[in-house]
Amino acid sequence: MLISVQARRGWSSVLIALSIAVAVAGQPAPKPVLPIPTRSQLEWQKLEYYAFVHFGPNTFTGHEWGEGRAPTDEFNPTAFDARQWAKVVKDAGMKGIILTAKHHDGFCLWPSATTEYSVKNSKWRDGKGDVVKDVAAATREYGLKFGVYISPWDRNHPLYGTPRYNKIYKQQWRELLMNYGPVFESWLDGANDNKTRMVYDFDGFFSTIRSAQPNAVIFSDAGPDARWVGNERGIAGETNWSMRDNEGSFPGFADQKALNTGDENGSEWVPAECDVSIRPGWFYHADEDTRLKSTDQLMDIYYGSVGRNCNLLLNIGVDRRGLVNENDIARLMEFKAARERAFARNLAKGKISASSIRGSRFAPNNVLDDSFETYWAPKDGVTTASLTLDLEMESYIDTILLQEYIGLGQRAKSFAVEVWNGREFLPVARETTIGYKRIVRFPKQLTSRVRITIEDSRACPVISTVRVYNTSS
Numbered sequence: 001m002l003i004s005v006q007a008r009r010g011w012s013s014v015l016i017a018l019s020i021a022v023a024v025a026g027q028p029a030p031k032p033v034l035p036i037p038t039r040s041q042l043e044w045q046k047l048e049y050y051a052f053v054h055f056g057p058n059t060f061t062g063h064e065w066g067e068g069r070a071p072t073d074e075f076n077p078t079a080f081d082a083r084q085w086a087k088v089v090k091d092a093g094m095k096g097i098i099l100t101a102k103h104h105d106g107f108c109l110w111p112s113a114t115t116e117y118s119v120k121n122s123k124w125r126d127g128k129g130d131v132v133k134d135v136a137a138a139t140r141e142y143g144l145k146f147g148v149y150i151s152p153w154d155r156n157h158p159l160y161g162t163p164r165y166n167k168i169y170k171q172q173w174r175e176l177l178m179n180y181g182p183v184f185e186s187w188l189d190g191a192n193d194n195k196t197r198m199v200y201d202f203d204g205f206f207s208t209i210r211s212a213q214p215n216a217v218i219f220s221d222a223g224p225d226a227r228w229v230g231n232e233r234g235i236a237g238e239t240n241w242s243m244r245d246n247e248g249s250f251p252g253f254a255d256q257k258a259l260n261t262g263d264e265n266g267s268e269w270v271p272a273e274c275d276v277s278i279r280p281g282w283f284y285h286a287d288e289d290t291r292l293k294s295t296d297q298l299m300d301i302y303y304g305s306v307g308r309n310c311n312l313l314l315n316i317g318v319d320r321r322g323l324v325n326e327n328d329i330a331r332l333m334e335f336k337a338a339r340e341r342a343f344a345r346n347l348a349k350g351k352i353s354a355s356s357i358r359g360s361r362f363a364p365n366n367v368l369d370d371s372f373e374t375y376w377a378p379k380d381g382v383t384t385a386s387l388t389l390d391l392e393m394e395s396y397i398d399t400i401l402l403q404e405y406i407g408l409g410q411r412a413k414s415f416a417v418e419v420w421n422g423r424e425f426l427p428v429a430r431e432t433t434i435g436y437k438r439i440v441r442f443p444k445q446l447t448s449r450v451r452i453t454i455e456d457s458r459a460c461p462v463i464s465t466v467r468v469y470n471t472s473s
């Protein structure tokens with residue numbers, strides 16, 4: 001008896017607590033729209049900007065695609081210092097380094113048991129050096145992520161072109177992924193020898209990588225976790241969905257146009273990454289020291305990649321000393337300063353209202369805080385909705401930054417930005433997708449109010465962030 005009274009009391013207090021919770025929270029969160037990112041994919045997306053480093057015999061021979069015949073002694077950096085790389089990368093505002101542990105020439109930057117063509121047979125550090133080990137340790141020391149690229153195409157290995165080579169390549173992945181600590185991204189392409197046309201066991205490669213490092217995002221032209229953006233210019237499509245169908249596509253046979261925009265109806269979450277080099281080539285060549293991309297070009301790349309729902313993998317030049325070259329350092333820092341100038345002052349600080357309110361937990365104010373996890377959402381079923389923002393004071397503006405809370409899927413299909421001219425709202429931009437981050441630039445306007453209208457969406461929109469800037473002030 002006593003027990004059941006207590007139980008009833010227990011239940012009623014639970015009910016009271018629940019109704020208070022519902023009153024405070026209003027409606028429950030919107031249901032996810034599938035597919036959605038895994039935890040690793042979401043954490044990966046938040047990195048936004050990290051470095052690619054191509055380093056190996058090509059650095060010394062001046063080639064881009066070595067044939068695998070350069071003597072191992074050619075690889076002999078005179079002042080190799082991975083900590084210098086990590087410091088530069090950190091100072092540049094990048095979040096990690098992906099190292100070409102093996103390029104098409106087949107030379108391994110670690111003492112692999114799978115080949116004689118590696119650092120172990122070079123003069124560098126009397127064959128005792130290990131570039132992978134030093135870079136992995138330096139990234140850890142500087143709080144950076146570490147990733148690796150090994151080319152499946154191997155122009156040196158005697159077994160290349162035979163099925164046995166697939167085993168060798170898997171073994172190389174295992175060596176890299178099991179001996180050097182956590183790897184945030186495993187990068188591979190479908191590069192192949194035109195004559196041999198080696199049949200790669202991509203499924204086997206992916207499962208080898210997955211079992212050695214379950215949290216590493218696997219990148220290739222065809223996913224499975226992150227996809228190539230379809231060009232090496234660093235520019236994503238204006239429309240850029242993080243969804244694709246990986247089925248039937250494999251590395252090396254890429255539909256570049258489809259990769260550039262993703263697919264609204266894609267069944268898998270495969271966000272795009274933009275790989276692009278700060279120099280004309282991927283490897284360091286002294287004669288390219290004066291041909292680095294300008295800061296303006298890098299800003300365009302930033303807007304075309306991070307500003308279009310992509311991660312930016314910017315390749316930098318490590319020279320024959322084994323150091324990031326001074327020219328690259330200077331440009332990286334100018335690029336960083338330019339980003340800081342452009343985004344110095346967020347003008348989205350005033351009052352905000354929405355055309356549809358779901359509940360206080362999902363209030364429009366959530367788009368103004370610094371948290372990615374809090375968002376504004378209208379009621380279920382509402383796929384056209386707007387946010388109106390009063391700026392603190394009349395200001396010049398030319399850029400708006402939006403983020404969708406992609407933990408619930410990528411939703412917005414089209415949106416418009418309008419500014420108040422004292423009498424009415426005038427359109428300044430009409431765009432398509434948003435995704436994790438979208439930065440839209442428009443001609444400079446003097447205004448006190450901005451309206452963002454999600455015109456169409458796969459389900460009710462979930463907007464995490466709205467920021468407004470005058471990037472040319």
Ligand code: FUL
Nearest residue numbers: 054064065189191275282
């Ligand atoms: C391509 C390679 O052929 C280039 O040399 C470079 O490594 C680039 C990042 O990937 O597939």
